[in-house]
Amino acid sequence: MPALETALLERVGARIIRILISAFAGYLAIRVVDGFFAQLAAVVVFAVALTAPWELVNHLRGSDSDDRE
Numbered sequence: 001m002p003a004l005e006t007a008l009l010e011r012v013g014a015r016i017i018r019i020l021i022s023a024f025a026g027y028l029a030i031r032v033v034d035g036f037f038a039q040l041a042a043v044v045v046f047a048v049a050l051t052a053p054w055e056l057v058n059h060l061r062g063s064d065s066d067d068r069e
Contacts, residue, residue: 021050 025046033042 017054018051021054022047025050 022043025043028046029039029042033039
């Protein structure tokens with residue numbers, strides 16, 4: 001049972017980090033760019049740029065942060 005709880009906490013932690021990255025990318029887009037479609041594009045660019053290091057660290061560490069089973 002403790003292994004299941006640890007796995008659940010890791011999944012919740014990864015989900016929280018993704019939500020925070022998405023929110024920060026949205027904030028940056030609003031502050032940096034004018035125009036709705038430009039802001040949408042900026043959110044995508046910022047989200048990819050902020051998520052790439054997180055995923056790289058997870059990959060190098062050997063853990064899988066995806067929710068796939």
